[in-house]
Amino acid sequence: MTAPLHEARPTGPGRALPDTQQGMRRRNLARVMHAVSAEGPLSRAAVASRIGLTRAAVSTLVDELIRTGLLEELGPERPGRVGRPGSALAVSGRGPAGIGAEIGVDHLAACAVDLRGEVRARAVRHGTNRGRSPEPVVEELTGLVRRVVAEAERAGLWPAGLAVAVPGLVARDARTVVRAPNLDWQDVDLGAMLPGEFPLTVDNEANFGGLAELWLGVDTPGDFLHVSAEIGIGAALVVDGSLLRGTRGFAGELGHVPVHPDGPECGCGGRGCLEQYAGEEAVLRAAGLEPGEDRVGLLAGRAADGDPDVRRALREAGTALGIALTGALNLLDPEGVVLGGALAGLAPWLLPSLEAELSRRTAGPARPVSVSRLGPEGPLLGAAHSVVRAVLDDPAAVAGRA
């Protein structure tokens, strides 16, 4: 009788979707899939107690999921406790697959992930894409995707959707790249250029990286900031287990948060944005290095060798990051911060000054800053997994296909 009141769902007339029995069934199918997917092989009775339905109801749900090939019966569990042993259920390894793809500045990649989360096929092509026009790049990517799809199909999987991570801002239609500075692309409609056989989602690589951290991270909370630096400096804002995208889909532009309001001019029109202090180019310049091919590797190598200029440059970048993150933490109060992408590799030299700045500026218990263990794989895996999650979230939608 004394609980917070104003958070009950649904709120607002906007989400006035009807609630019918079919919808109920769909949501319960999803709950079964989530339970089995999250907690390994499970008996029907175990699923029932996890999701709060009766064994009888779960039985019919499971039957349907087995019929449509999304669950598999592994056979009787090894007993150990009294009572008849259950029959273990697992997510199918031969059903739908999520196809992920990535357009990186220096590479292209694609992979196929099954419902179990296992990577079943992958293909990579190295070589810079800076300044290349979209058509040939997307054509090459399509080739990789087709290879990965073919391999997945040989393994008994079928593609349920394609998700593409790109180094730039993506419109809310999830098809159009509005601006990708490092590729020099503008308003490119990937939806028109990629194969149309399956549902397509295009998103910022920082967003997919953040989602990968949420879904695959070891002990990632449901509420965190995932900071990555491939394109400028982007952050994925994960709030309560889902991504905050903003009205136009541009949320998380940490790179243009003002750090020193009277600092050097920035391409965005502002002054002293974080990117002027912790962006790739800025750090290279401060370290006295020339921009070459593998810029991050170069920085990490020099820093490991003890190059004082590089170390100082990274230290200062960490401080600037700390200032910008102070603002973000004050605004969002997340549970933690995760450094991903290029920042993960440079973390050893960024973290000390970053954490010093944070603890100096924020009162109360320090928020943990951790380093992503997914490394550069994050965006690609996040993309593929986003398709898998979509299947888990609405198994009925996928049942018809195959």
Next chain:
Amino acid sequence: MTAPLHEARPTGPGRALPDTQQGMRRRNLARVMHAVSAEGPLSRAAVASRIGLTRAAVSTLVDELIRTGLLEELGPERPGRVGRPGSALAVSGRGPAGIGAEIGVDHLAACAVDLRGEVRARAVRHGTNRGRSPEPVVEELTGLVRRVVAEAERAGLWPAGLAVAVPGLVARDARTVVRAPNLDWQDVDLGAMLPGEFPLTVDNEANFGGLAELWLGVDTPGDFLHVSAEIGIGAALVVDGSLLRGTRGFAGELGHVPVHPDGPECGCGGRGCLEQYAGEEAVLRAAGLEPGEDRVGLLAGRAADGDPDVRRALREAGTALGIALTGALNLLDPEGVVLGGALAGLAPWLLPSLEAELSRRTAGPARPVSVSRLGPEGPLLGAAHSVVRAVLDDPAAVAGRA
């Protein structure tokens, strides 16, 4: 077949609530209430088409809502179109009421709002609460609440809950005031001191102000930043129609976003926080005024009189606000910004420099900065309405009482 994939609900095993037929009914009752509440008197057929159920289903839902006193039948609509005229339904003006209360720095207030959103009773007591200990203040507030409740009951209403707005940080339990600098309170458990007859929610006045803007604002989008300055400078982050609270409930602390990282020291441990430039005390100091009783009124008065020092101080505060908001806009990409609380009254002198700073620093179309029309009433109304929303969101929960 080409839609964004990874946003379908439910996501994550966390919200594994069972989905039974009773839950379905409850959600559909809520949909009916929302439809009628949002779109004025409506016939059963109109509700049915709005929420996507059949007329028959809506009929039984409406019957139940009328029986429990949440809806009222107004009688036949005046015809005008062909066909049998419908029977108008309206939200009841004699059912549950939301009781809102506010502990302000310079006043106490309480009010009762019916399901229609009408204020049916109010009580105010002026006089500063700075430095007073919690007990007598809460006792006085309880007196106001009891007066308002009694008046509401005389009008045929019954209190469905009490929501209290306080000028400080509130723990996620929605009962405890962690810190209220302007009252000099710390760790005060209001839940233990307020009447326990109805469900209680305590929240930051900035949050309630933001919710009021969302629910009562004229053309407020579902995605905005509501900035107010009563306690330091707080922002309510409304994302997709609901409030972003943060892990500990401290989200929106705009006042401690760094503006000039090497600026003057701040109480929070940092340097150059926004509060050092746009906080009440800072502005008064910059304007060469002494802190007195009605500080905001004083500033507004002098500014209107053309006092150059005051004008300059406000101009500079606007600039600082613009810098901090640039960061927030880059992070959150909201649809707009609303100035509320004290800032609304000072808007004429803050806005020019604020908007100049924003348009200089952010690329793309400028985000509209608007001024709240609720003024100082926002938090109190938001509190009362939060109770009303809770009833609309789950009418079945309230049906038993009364």
Next chain:
DNA sequence: CTAATTTGTAAACTGCCATGACGAAATAGC
């Protein structure tokens, strides 16, 4: 005054989950 249209309700129908009972398959105790 009749035809067309729309509203609200009642009866029959379908779908979904709960309940309760039962056989199957294991352990525990004697």
Next chain:
DNA sequence: GCTATTTCGTCATGGCAGTTTACAAATTAG
């Protein structure tokens, strides 16, 4: 070894929610 106990999966039954279909009531159009 044998029986009692426990747990699992399934089946038949029942209740509940919304849909479908049909119909009377109340209005406008011609």
